[in-house]
Amino acid sequence: MTFAAEDGREIAIGGGPEWFVVSIAFSDQEIYTLKDTTKSTNAILLTTGGQTGVFAGQESWDRTVAKDAAHFFYLHGTLNPSFPWEKVGG
Numbered sequence: 001m002t003f004a005a006e007d008g009r010e011i012a013i014g015g016g017p018e019w020f021v022v023s024i025a026f027s028d029q030e031i032y033t034l035k036d037t038t039k040s041t042n043a044i045l046l047t048t049g050g051q052t053g054v055f056a057g058q059e060s061w062d063r064t065v066a067k068d069a070a071h072f073f074y075l076h077g078t079l080n081p082s083f084p085w086e087k088v089g090g
Helices: 063-076
Strands: 002-004 010-015 020-025 031-034 043-048 051-056 085-087
Touching: 002 063, 010 063, 020 043, 020 063
Parallel strands: none
Antiparallel strands: 002 010, 010 020, 010 043, 020 031, 031 085, 043 051
């Protein structure tokens, strides 16, 4: 699922029903994903966008965290500072 603002910022949430991955993009060059480096690196299978993929356990979050990240983005248009975000590719 993706929610986009008029200026191009967007949040993407994939997976379910138990585990989710969450990313926020401010542009093609500025993308962040929720990642907790204290979690296991064991791989998990999640279906996102209709395709099953392998994700690190560090990138998997329960429904509450995914919902809270989406709600904060909806209200403020930015990353929830309470969560551990990692810039992708940088």
